[in-house]
Amino acid sequence: MHLAYPAVLSALLFCTGLYGVLARRNAILVLMSVELMLNAVNLNLVAFDVWLSRTAEETLHSGQALTLFTIAIAAAEIGIGLAIVLAVYRNRGTSDIDKLRDTAEGHEPDGPDSDATGREAPAPRAAGEKAEATA
Amino acid sequence: MTTTTLAVLVPLLPFLGALAGLLLGRTAPGFVRPLAVLPTLTSLALAATVAWRQGGDQAVDAATELTPTGSVPIELALHIDGFAALTAVLVTVVAGCVQIYSTGYLRDDPRYPSYAALVSLFTSAMLLVVYSGDLMVLLVGWEVMGICSYFLVGHYWETPEARAASLKAFLVTKLGDVPFLIGLFALATEAGSFRITRILGAVANGGIEHPTLIALLLLAGVAGKSAQFPLHTWLPDAMAGPTPVSALIHAATMVAAGVYFIARLLPLFEASQAAMVVLAVMAAVTMAGSALAALAQDDIKRVLAYSTIGQLGYMTGALAVADRGAAVFHLLSHGAFKALLFLAAGVIIHAAGTNSLAAMTRMGHLRDRVPDAYWTMTVALLALAAIPPFSGFFSKEAVLGVAEHVVTGHTEHAPAAAGWIVLLAGLVMALLTAAYAMRLWLLAFRGYGTEAPDHGRQPLTMTMVLWVLAVPSLALGGFAFRVLPDWFDGHDLTPTLTTSVLGTGVALVGGIITYATWRHTTAHAAARVPLGAVAAHPEGDAGLVEAEAIATHEPAYGDIAYAPDPSDPGRLLLGPLHRHAAAGFHLDAVYTTLFVRPVRAGASLVRFLDREVVETYVRGAGTLPRWLGAAVRRAQTGNLQTYVSALLAGTVVLAVAVVLVATGA
Numbered sequence: 175m176h177l178a179y180p181a182v183l184s185a186l187l188f189c190t191g192l193y194g195v196l197a198r199r200n201a202i203l204v205l206m207s208v209e210l211m212l213n214a215v216n217l218n219l220v221a222f223d224v225w226l227s228r229t230a231e232e233t234l235h236s237g238q239a240l241t242l243f244t245i246a247i248a249a250a251e252i253g254i255g256l257a258i259v260l261a262v263y264r265n266r267g268t269s270d271i272d273k274l275r276d277t278a279e280g281h282e283p284d285g286p287d288s289d290a291t292g293r294e295a296p297a298p299r300a301a302g303e304k305a306e307a308t309a
Numbered sequence: 310m311t312t313t314t315l316a317v318l319v320p321l322l323p324f325l326g327a328l329a330g331l332l333l334g335r336t337a338p339g340f341v342r343p344l345a346v347l348p349t350l351t352s353l354a355l356a357a358t359v360a361w362r363q364g365g366d367q368a369v370d371a372a373t374e375l376t377p378t379g380s381v382p383i384e385l386a387l388h389i390d391g392f393a394a395l396t397a398v399l400v401t402v403v404a405g406c407v408q409i410y411s412t413g414y415l416r417d418d419p420r421y422p423s424y425a426a427l428v429s430l431f432t433s434a435m436l437l438v439v440y441s442g443d444l445m446v447l448l449v450g451w452e453v454m455g456i457c458s459y460f461l462v463g464h465y466w467e468t469p470e471a472r473a474a475s476l477k478a479f480l481v482t483k484l485g486d487v488p489f490l491i492g493l494f495a496l497a498t499e500a501g502s503f504r505i506t507r508i509l510g511a512v513a514n515g516g517i518e519h520p521t522l523i524a525l526l527l528l529a530g531v532a533g534k535s536a537q538f539p540l541h542t543w544l545p546d547a548m549a550g551p552t553p554v555s556a557l558i559h560a561a562t563m564v565a566a567g568v569y570f571i572a573r574l575l576p577l578f579e580a581s582q583a584a585m586v587v588l589a590v591m592a593a594v595t596m597a598g599s600a601l602a603a604l605a606q607d608d609i610k611r612v613l614a615y616s617t618i619g620q621l622g623y624m625t626g627a628l629a630v631a632d633r634g635a636a637v638f639h640l641l642s643h644g645a646f647k648a649l650l651f652l653a654a655g656v657i658i659h660a661a662g663t664n665s666l667a668a669m670t671r672m673g674h675l676r677d678r679v680p681d682a683y684w685t686m687t688v689a690l691l692a693l694a695a696i697p698p699f700s701g702f703f704s705k706e707a708v709l710g711v712a713e714h715v716v717t718g719h720t721e722h723a724p725a726a727a728g729w730i731v732l733l734a735g736l737v738m739a740l741l742t743a744a745y746a747m748r749l750w751l752l753a754f755r756g757y758g759t760e761a762p763d764h765g766r767q768p769l770t771m772t773m774v775l776w777v778l779a780v781p782s783l784a785l786g787g788f789a790f791r792v793l794p795d796w797f798d799g800h801d802l803t804p805t806l807t808t809s810v811l812g813t814g815v816a817l818v819g820g821i822i823t824y825a826t827w828r829h830t831t832a833h834a835a836a837r838v839p840l841g842a843v844a845a846h847p848e849g850d851a852g853l854v855e856a857e858a859i860a861t862h863e864p865a866y867g868d869i870a871y872a873p874d875p876s877d878p879g880r881l882l883l884g885p886l887h888r889h890a891a892a893g894f895h896l897d898a899v900y901t902t903l904f905v906r907p908v909r910a911g912a913s914l915v916r917f918l919d920r921e922v923v924e925t926y927v928r929g930a931g932t933l934p935r936w937l938g939a940a941v942r943r944a945q946t947g948n949l950q951t952y953v954s955a956l957l958a959g960t961v962v963l964a965v966a967v968v969l970v971a972t973g974a
Binding site for chain 2: 192195196197271272274275276277278279
């Protein structure tokens with residue numbers, strides 16, 4: 175098999191993932207897109223390992239070994255990522271990353287938080303109502 | 310033990326006593342009194358032994374160099390001649406009396422342990438000054454005395470008067486100490502040593518190139534310490550301290566340190582005619598001004614303070630005519646009778662509940678309440694006024710006699726101008742001294758009106774030392790003027806006929822005039838003008854009564870030194886001068902205008918420059934980074950996808966750049 179096929183496939187996968195990361199709003203879909211990108215890289219690793227070992231006299235297939243590591247780490251990463259998303263959703267009532275702007279400059283601890291809860295879930299605190307009124 | 314060992318122990322014992330007193334003051338209050346009194350009394354015995362062994366013969370010299378300094382060496386040196394031996398005895402006698410007196414005077418004072426320790430430390434420092442043969446070591450004692458004086462004047466730091474007075478005493482004496490230090494360095498550089506004996510040797514060989522400059526610099530420190538014009542203003546205010554402190558530090562010993570210092574280095578001062586004339590003028594102004602001011606003071610202790618300044622003027626006058634024997638003779642007798650005057654004044658203040666002479670003169674039978682103070686104070690005042698045969702007569706006549714010698718040209722050591730200045734000022738001073746001594750005695754003991762309050766007998770510790778000190782006040786002069794020349798330079802100290810008649814004559818005139826004036830004014834005014842400020846807690850210990858008396862004087866009379874009392878003979882005698890004399894000839898106001906206000910104006914200018922000018926530049930420098938920061942912060946939107954987009958864009962740009970570079974485009 176020519177190297178171009180897996181290379182083009184992995185490029186397509188990577189671009190799809192990149193588009194998902196940049197364009198999707200739901201955090202779970204963003205995580206899935208990250209998985210796509212990772213797997214594009216895995217595909218590249220395997221394909222280039224095969225292509226390179228074809229000419230070499232002796233090889234350790236280190237590209238394929240590295241892919242196994244990447245898969246294992248990706249599994250752990252997605253587990254933690256999903257757990258975080260779940261926790262955020264439980265706390266804020268949303269997993270929409272446009273609304274999770276706690277690191278913004280000039281952010282007040284309660285502002286976006288209560289803003290978010292105010293729109294999509296019943297306000298847990300009086301402060302939430304006030305924030306909604308002012309917004 | 311050798312004389313040197315004994316002499317080392319003399320300053321060391323009170324120092325150890327002070328250390329132990331400071332350490333044990335809280336944990337073992339029972340030891341405080343013995344620790345205060347016993348080391349001082351032991352040192353008295355040792356100082357007497359040293360004086361006995363030294364006996365006015367060859368000076369005892371001992372020195373040990375601690376460590377090489379690379380330039381002028383500093384040595385732990387003793388130099389005990391007749392002057393040092395006798396002055397040390399005086400210091401220990403007065404210090405012992407004051408320590409015993411303080412146990413009664415401050416018996417309920419919660420700060421007594423630290424007070425007693427500081428008095429011990431002071432005693433030790435003064436003895437160090439007296440015995441030291443090295444000017445740097447002398448300076449250590451000199452400065453320790455200054456700081457002890459600061460703490461002790463501020464003993465009643467609850468009152469604003471005491472706080473202000475302690476600061477003033479410290480700053481004014483430091484003002485003199487700075488030129489003093491420079492003078493010491495200049496002297497040591499030219500003489501190549503800090504040792505007094507070597508310096509005097511260099512002076513004798515003509516090794517000092519700038520004697521006038523050095524002498525004037527040293528004179529500044531002496532004027533500060535010995536309260537001579539123009540640096541005397543701290544001493545009257547220092548009376549805000551407890552009476553025993555006034556007796557020890559501000560009458561008998563510390564203020565005499567300056568005189569003693571000149572006495573030690575007199576050949577250096579003699580080398581400069583200008584310095585001797587300056588010294589004489591300083592002494593004359595001090596004598597005349599202080600005696601007039603003493604005549605107008607209302608506070609009994611301030612009268613004594615101005616009197617101390619004047620008597621120190623006599624001593625510097627004697628030094629100005631190059632006779633240290635007469636100066637130290639007057640120092641010894643003055644130390645005894647002035648300490649007695651102060652301690653007796655403390656008893657009177659306790660008994661009367663006020664420090665105001667105007668209030669005392671409206672109390673009948675005050676002298677019956679304090680018979681010990683009455684009799685001893687009479688003796689001391691007679692000594693102060695130089696009435697024969699009391700001790701003050703002999704020492705004062707010694708000074709006047711020497712001045713007369715100089716005037717008639719019997720000596721080449723001092724310029725005749727200095728002799729004239731000292732002689733005339735001394736005679737005026739004799740008149741005024743008798744006048745204010747008489748006024749003090751009449752106002753304090755011859756008052757009539759309501760009976761003085763009866764607080765029972767004064768503590769034995771307080772009255773006993775009065776009699777101890779009354780002995781030298783009465784008899785020291787008469788015995789000493791024959792013996793002392795052997796201890797001192799060998800100059801004759803016998804009173805000469807002319808000056809004795811003149812001096813005693815003007816003293817009698819002064820006393821009689823004051824008495825006549827007093828008869829006149831009292832008959833007219835005293836009964837009709839009620840006046841009085843009496844302390845609120847007559848049952849408290851004497852220190853408390855005195856602190857309250859000082860604190861109430863200003864609210865009661867509107868001034869700390871002045872009382873509107875028409876029956877005061879001083880008012881009639883001084884006439885229009887009275888108001889100015891009571892305020893110390895407004896010297897404090899002059900100093901405020903000349904020094905305090907410019908310094909304050911300078912300080913506010915500096916504050917303005919710092920706040921408004923320097924800080925503006927600092928703020929301006931900070932503004933640009935602040936703006937940049939604000940601009941950069943706008944990029945922080947909190948949107949994760951924006952960040953990733955920026956990351957991607959950056960990566961693409963870098964990749965394109967790498968490709969372009971790699972292909973060589």
